[in-house]
Amino acid sequence: TMLPSSAVGVCHVLVLVLCLSAAEDFDWAKNDRGSFYYGTFPAGFSWGAGGSAYQTEGAWDTDGKGLSIWDVFSHKKGKVQQNDTGDSSCEGYYKVKDDVSLMKELKLNHYRFSISWPRLIPTGIKSDHVNEKGIQYYDHLIDHLLENKITPIVTLYHWDLPQVLQEKYGGWQNISMVNHFNEFANLCFERFGNRVKYWITFNNPWSVAVEGYETGEHAPGLKLRGTGAYKAAHHMIKAHAKVWHTYDTQWRAKQKGLIGISLSGDWGEPVDISNQKDIEAAERYVQFYLGWFATPIFHGDYPQVMKDFIGRKSAQQGLGTSRLPAFSPQEKSYMKGTCDFLGIGHFTTRYITQKNNPSGRSSSYFTDRDLAELVDPRWPDPGSEWLYSVPWGFRRLLNFVKTQYGNPMIYVTENGVSEKMLCTELCDDWRIHYYKDYINEMLKAIRDGVNVKGYTAWSLLDKFEWDEGYSERFGLYYVDFRNKNKPRYPKASVQFYKRIISSNGFPNQREVENWRRKAVETCSSSNQLLAAEEQRSSAANILRLIHDPLTSHMEMVTEIVVPTVCTLSILLSAIFLMFLLRRRN
Ligand SMILES: *[C@@H]1O[C@H](CO)[C@@H](O)[C@H](O)[C@H]1NC(C)=O
Numbered sequence: 365t366m367l368p369s370s371a372v373g374v375c376h377v378l379v380l381v382l383c384l385s386a387a388e389d390f391d392w393a394k395n396d397r398g399s400f401y402y403g404t405f406p407a408g409f410s411w412g413a414g415g416s417a418y419q420t421e422g423a424w425d426t427d428g429k430g431l432s433i434w435d436v437f438s439h440k441k442g443k444v445q446q447n448d449t450g451d452s453s454c455e456g457y458y459k460v461k462d463d464v465s466l467m468k469e470l471k472l473n474h475y476r477f478s479i480s481w482p483r484l485i486p487t488g489i490k491s492d493h494v495n496e497k498g499i500q501y502y503d504h505l506i507d508h509l510l511e512n513k514i515t516p517i518v519t520l521y522h523w524d525l526p527q528v529l530q531e532k533y534g535g536w537q538n539i540s541m542v543n544h545f546n547e548f549a550n551l552c553f554e555r556f557g558n559r560v561k562y563w564i565t566f567n568n569p570w571s572v573a574v575e576g577y578e579t580g581e582h583a584p585g586l587k588l589r590g591t592g593a594y595k596a597a598h599h600m601i602k603a604h605a606k607v608w609h610t611y612d613t614q615w616r617a618k619q620k621g622l623i624g625i626s627l628s629g630d631w632g633e634p635v636d637i638s639n640q641k642d643i644e645a646a647e648r649y650v651q652f653y654l655g656w657f658a659t660p661i662f663h664g665d666y667p668q669v670m671k672d673f674i675g676r677k678s679a680q681q682g683l684g685t686s687r688l689p690a691f692s693p694q695e696k697s698y699m700k701g702t703c704d705f706l707g708i709g710h711f712t713t714r715y716i717t718q719k720n721n722p723s724g725r726s727s728s729y730f731t732d733r734d735l736a737e738l739v740d741p742r743w744p745d746p747g748s749e750w751l752y753s754v755p756w757g758f759r760r761l762l763n764f765v766k767t768q769y770g771n772p773m774i775y776v777t778e779n780g781v782s783e784k785m786l787c788t789e790l791c792d793d794w795r796i797h798y799y800k801d802y803i804n805e806m807l808k809a810i811r812d813g814v815n816v817k818g819y820t821a822w823s824l825l826d827k828f829e830w831d832e833g834y835s836e837r838f839g840l841y842y843v844d845f846r847n848k849n850k851p852r853y854p855k856a857s858v859q860f861y862k863r864i865i866s867s868n869g870f871p872n873q874r875e876v877e878n879w880r881r882k883a884v885e886t887c888s889s890s891n892q893l894l895a896a897e898e899q900r901s902s903a904a905n906i907l908r909l910i911h912d913p914l915t916s917h918m919e920m921v922t923e924i925v926v927p928t929v930c931t932l933s934i935l936l937s938a939i940f941l942m943f944l945l946r947r948r949n
């Protein structure tokens with residue numbers, strides 16, 4: 365096996381060199397990444413961490429819980445890396461006290477978690493049965509948080525739809541979900557609303573729509589290309605609006621809480637900022653991502669560019685109506701302004717360029733956008749192949765939200781970075797860098813006038829990462845999943861994040877550098893605890909790690925290097941020709 369792996373290595377280096385030289389030809393280094401900004405956050409800024417039910421609770425069939433689409437999906441072979449499931453995950457169901465003490469250690473102001481719909485309502489339909497044992501679990505969690513002065517921020521839908529609703533109605537393809545979800549939400553307001561003051565209807569509906577109903581990478585695993593995602597999104601937006609109105613009319617006066625939605629979005633930056641086509645393509649990228657959901661909620665309808673592009677492509681396909689569903693005038697006014705605060709989940713950035721996709725018979729959400737996504741090979745890629753650290757994109761996205769939606773109140777509901785399983789080190793220096801730089805860009809955005817009230821590090825614990833299983837780790841705390849007890853160990857980033865929280869920002873360079881140095885020093889002792897287990901990592905993982913960067917760089921080769929090499933060759937030939945001609949004269 366020496367030969368293939370060294371061949372891969374050489375290939376990798378070659379590709380990397382090519383990419384690096386190609387990148388120099390582009391203007392994409394010229395962004396106001398600027399310098400580090402020392403300063404503090406506004407008084408009362410809320411610092412938190414988060415997780416979600418299916419990713420952390422385990423206890424998948426305990427105490428009367430019903431099945432969710434994720435239980436069923438992860439039990440099918442070949443859907444999740446290593447055929448992992450969330451059956452036991454972090455055993456969070458049994459570890460409320462332990463986990464709240466980790467939050468206390470960090471001095472968190474808030475903790476973000478989600479309520480599992482099938483744990484409360486096993487079939488998803490409230491009139492069938494309410495599971496009091498499920499209610500008791502969340503009562504216990506909420507009470508324990510409040511006793512420790514940690515504010516609960518609660519998500520109602522973090523992807524775990526009751527399986528019965530999927531089988532009976534087709535899940536989010538069916539408009540009847542709106543009422544079932546509203547009944548579930550109403551039950552939550554009734555039982556928990558005296559103590560919970562921050563509600564989030566949906567977490568990242570983009571992912572539910574696109575990965576659940578378009579690509580099928582997530583539960584329920586449907587591949588309804590070109591239509592499924594739009595329909596699922598349409599019903600989720602309606603469900604969000606309905607639940608907001610339910611809270612507004614029936615509970616707000618008594619409970620005095622806020623209700624919003626958590627939208628995720630990468631930032632899209634034009635490859636060539638002097639090219640109008642690229643500028644429009646980058647804007648389109650963000651509108652098809654964040655704008656798809658935010659525009660209906662804030663302005664009452666889909667972004668015009670989505671209506672135009674999907675409408676035109678549907679017509680070219682010979683369809684009588686657009687694949688993007690339309691809202692009626694009543695629905696538009698009902699939806700508009702249904703957001704007390706906007707949750708923002710953000711992880712990374714892409715460069716965007718215009719790319720025409722001739723509309724054939726095969727349509728999809730991705731081809732509807734007429735663009736290509738690129739990455740700069742110089743961006744640090746600490747873990748996931750998709751998650752490049754590009755801090756300045758965060759500031760731009762936050763400013764985009766401010767200008768597009770009338771400067772709404774924002775809670776950052778997810779921001780963080782993963783590492784691959786092989787790197788089980790607790791000395792996560794790259795995570796410290798990621799948090800430091802992203803939180804700093806958020807501070808700059810606040811100075812720009814963006815109304816950010818809180819920040820949620822994603823995530824408190826390593827946990828089940830959906831189709832990636834346990835192969836990616838986002839936690840501030842390391843979880844040893846091989847041990848039945850699922851013990852937690854602090855990574856170095858715990859110490860660092862704790863300092864940011866206690867200083868409410870970044871006091872000065874000397875101190876911040878000191879935090880980092882101390883954090884990395886102290887973690888090495890806890891690291892030894894794990895050293896023995898690390899050696900068990902399999903050869904299969906080593907191979908995967910080598911391959912991943914290669915495949916992602918290969919995309920770059922076709923998109924950028926090939927045209928660049930061609931251009932360079934033509935240029936060189938021209939110079940050579942000129943040289944020859946001169947010599948003749
Ligand atoms: C997952 O399950 C499938 C089907 O049983 C099997 O072929 C595959 O090897 C399994 N993968 C792992 C990593 O165990």
Ligand SMILES: *[C@@H]1O[C@H](CO)[C@@H](O)[C@H](O)[C@H]1NC(C)=O
Nearest residue numbers: 532533534535537538539540
């Ligand atoms: C929605 O559910 C109802 C009731 O089961 C069913 O009659 C209808 O066909 C479903 N619609 C879709 C689009 O699946």
